[in-house]
Amino acid sequence: MDAGWRRVAAWMVVAGFLTLTGGAGVLDAVAPARGPQLTSIDRAARRVERATADIASGARMRVIDRDLQEHSNVRFLLTPWYLAHVLLPLREGGSGVVVGRDGWLFLESRITPRDGAHHPDHAALAANTLTAIDRRLLALGLDPVLVPVPRKGTVATRFLPDGADLRPGFEQALTRRLREGGIPFVDVAHLWRDVDPALTWLRHDTHWSSYGRWLAMEQAVRQLGRLVDPALRSSPAEHDVTAPVPRELLKTLGIPLEHPVFDTIPHDSLPGPLVTDEDIAGLSTADPPLVVIGTSFTAHDDVTREVSHLVDGLALNLGRQGEHLGRTLHDALRDGLPEGADVIVEVPTFQLQLQGFRGRGLHRHKESMLEPLTLTDPPAWHPLDVELLTPSRDVWTLPARLLGTSGDGVVSIVLSGRPEGARRLTAVLATDGTRLAVEWPEDRDSVSLPIITPSPGSEFLRVTLEGARPGHDVRVRVATELDLENATPLPGARAVGDGGRWHDDRSLPPGALAGRHVSVWVELPERGAGVDPRIELLGPGGARHLVSDVPLRLDGTALMRVAAPPGAWSTLRLSGAGPRPVRPITVRLVDVPAR
Amino acid sequence: MLFASATFLYAFLPAFLGAYYLTPRRFRSLTLALGSYVFYGWWRPDFLLLMLVSTVVDFTAGSRIGSERARGGRGKPWLLLSLATNLGLLGYFKYANFGVETLNELLVSMDVEPVAWTSVVLPVGISFYTFQTLSYTVDVYRGTTPPVGRFIDFMCYVAMFPQLVAGPIVRYNTVADQLAERTHTRGKFFQGVLAFQAGLAKKILIADVLGTLADEVFARPAVTTPDAWLGALAYTFQIYFDFSGYSDMAIGLGLMMGFRLPVNFDGPYRSRSITEFWRRWHISLSTFLRDYLYLPLGGNRRGPLRTYANLAVVMLLGGLWHGAAWTFVAWGAYQGAWLVAERLIGKRAPYAFLPSALQVVLTFVVAVAGWVLFRAETLVGAGNLLAAMAGDVMPSAAPIPYLFRPVHLVAFGVGALVVWNAPTTQRLLRAPPLAWVVFLQLATPLALAHMHHEQNVPFLYFQF
Known part of the structure; x- marks a missing residue:
């Protein structure tokens, strides 16, 4: 390439790069691309997120990052084209x-x-x-x-x-x-x-x-x-x-x-x-x-x-x-x-x-x-007040950590209070995979938002109230928190490995499972220990009963209802694949009376 | 802020370049320093304070050491202050979690209650900027570089955003003159754009694509032999293209601002021995360790045994620098063992008698095995994967579905072409062939499209 062409090429490359970056920035500022379609709940959640994201922790910046990413014209124009052209020839998917x-x-x-x-x-x-x-x-x-x-x-x-x-x-x-x-x-x-x-x-x-x-x-x-x-x-x-x-x-x-x-x-x-x-x-x-x-x-x-x-x-x-x-x-x-x-x-x-x-x-x-409509006998959830929300705002989110999600239970979020002065008040609840909205009539003191427990790993939920006017005063309680104070801790030996799987045995008190409604609360100390975890009951003569594969959450906790068949079960075994947990596993029997 | 993000590419970079070139020349370092603080503070503003502490302490220490030297003294207390501050910051933020976790494992094994501990967040780039400021005070102490005159220049040196969070580790004397006076030419800017584009394409189109494959394999407790090799090879390519891509972008951004930053990679997978590999891989770290650790330990001047010990220590610490985990220590030990072994037989590989191409292949395989140690979460995991690569597969291993797709084949193919056949970035920049210029102009929109699809994958070296 001679010097003249080199100069032209250099100018073109520089101009092209600055146009692509700076031009995209200006265009995104003046005419941002349409972002993803959001539900009303997500929009409400975003409003709250924007109002509460602080600068010190970088949360505000991450909101800006996400907005720029979602409303980028380059993204809107280029990415679908790119995806379409790798989809069939390269059989490349993505996003699950x-x-x-x-x-x-x-x-x-x-x-x-x-x-x-x-x-x-x-x-x-x-x-x-x-x-x-x-x-x-x-x-x-x-x-x-x-x-x-x-x-x-x-x-x-x-x-x-x-x-x-x-x-x-x-x-x-x-x-x-x-x-x-x-x-x-x-x-x-x-x-x-x-x-x-x-x-x-x-x-x-x-x-x-x-x-x-x-x-x-x-x-x-x-x-x-x-x-x-x-x-x-x-x-x-x-x-x-x-x-x-x-x-x-x-x-x-x-x-x-x-x-x-x-x-x-x-x-x-x-x-x-x-x-x-x-x-x-x-x-x-x-x-x-x-x-x-x-x-x-x-x-x-x-x-x-x-x-x-x-x-x-x-x-x-x-x-x-x-x-x-x-x-x-x-x-x-x-x-x-x-x-x-x-x-x-x-x-x-x-x-x-x-x-x-x-x-x-x-x-x-x-x-x-x-x-x-209970299909099996569920644990009776012990209600626990978690937070009194600010009464003067018409939209807010309640971040909450869900404990006691049993994989087969129902989370009930109960909002109690009097939504006075609000018209068309709607209570909405969102988790990772589930959203529920119910209208809250003015003559009701509470509403309940029942949902299937979120998938393992879902660690947040949002409760949002949407109304035409502010002025309601509402308490929120999450009716899924188990009263673990009254649970029976099961001391046990540390987990041992046996080549590919580890296990941790806990002795059950005599008659611990007989005729009672019992759940097992497990806290694994490390995420890595949560590969294919199971709970089994062991009895005399090699009797063994699988309680369940454990739907572990990302924080390593799980709650399982023990539906023990008749028998003299003496040991509860928690096992999993991969490296054994180094620190002790917490296991508690939660005694839940029948409804 | 990530280079491969909408915020950086469409907002920060154009705004910064505009501000930089509108600033009168003598204040451009100030603009760069302020821009760098915005860049770094975007992640966690509170950690700016750490960087500022390191900057002020080392600037003061350097100035005092300079004054002491002018009066015939040495200024050792100031050097010790600098060492204590930087190593203290690094030790606390990078190694405290590791230390406490190791202690707790020990306590638990002795049936003693573990120590309660809240994990410390690792500030991004702390390994890099503490090493840089350390190198400055050590050089001033040694008398190989004069103390910096203006605080703004030093602030700019420490915080310079192109290389702030993942290197290359720029020693002060490399850029001292450029901080005071640098040229801004169209040619440099053009080179900078090309280097940045090359880095962006390397990172997004190769490293990120193969990274998904590596992640799948390394997440499994048991894998088959083909999957193990695929995962190890994917990570070998990923780490090279990720890190060298970042370095290219850093060099490119530096050029856009008139700086010539040092080269960090020189075709490392073309090496015929591990000794040569370390002359080509992460060059700024290798030379840093050589000048500030290996040589002060005595280098090769105190007999063969001491030389071997020095090599081993340097590589162990080099491994630990990459991360606070036993896997990194093992990786350092592995590299150190190879270097010692090669030195034992005359600084060449044990297979040096083979044809050159085979030497390259075998050195590459040695590097691949090393990256398994580097990437695995635990030593047991690394052992399992290495065993699987050797054909010793665990009974529970099953082929991973949809692991290897045509897009990976393309990424491997292009990657292999770049690794073994294409000119290195620095050679490309000297006289860029038209074909490569055109290729980069096509690759950039593809990289941007893929970047938006993948939602910003952080650089691997941010964590070190």
């Missing part, structure tokens, strides 16, 4: 999305179960949960049929990425146990066995296609003994194949719907809406009321428009717009479930498998309050 064959997208957490999710007893626990749901609804005079939703990867197997670790044995074991237990359910995987998975699942989405949902719904309705008009038994070929299909996983990846590159990504040509209003009318008339409890069904009006009740309570992390629980569960249960209704309960299997979910998602109204 894995790219499979033929460009199919899968949520990584649903095809890579966390450690401990494959324990042999896991399917049994899940089956017990579904059995409990079935029994509870029967006891309420309702007639349920369960629809365990298989994971996308267990159906769309030919599109899975290399090395996928699905272990479909879980679903198979679950359905086998349900069949053995006589629990009415729809075996979706079996139902779809002869159908091309490209017709029943969406390539760039986590949900079933309309056709897949129709097949499951039709089967469920048949199993409830309802009539199905033979004319409704459609094949996908008879329907519109040009209808747009949802592609939420592209948005999850970071390619927003409004970006020009979104539509350049090839997507499915799947059957469009299959079920008309007339179809639905044909399904449900002259039959008992039909209640659908679930997620995918409820997300698609073509299936659920005409059902008499809609409950979305079993998959709280999946709701649309972040506030679905308040919209569906709260509203749908306001008047209670109708006597003698047919009920279809959709339960995502991945939740049963991955999150230690035990089915505490159903609630009912009682004395104007939402109350969990």
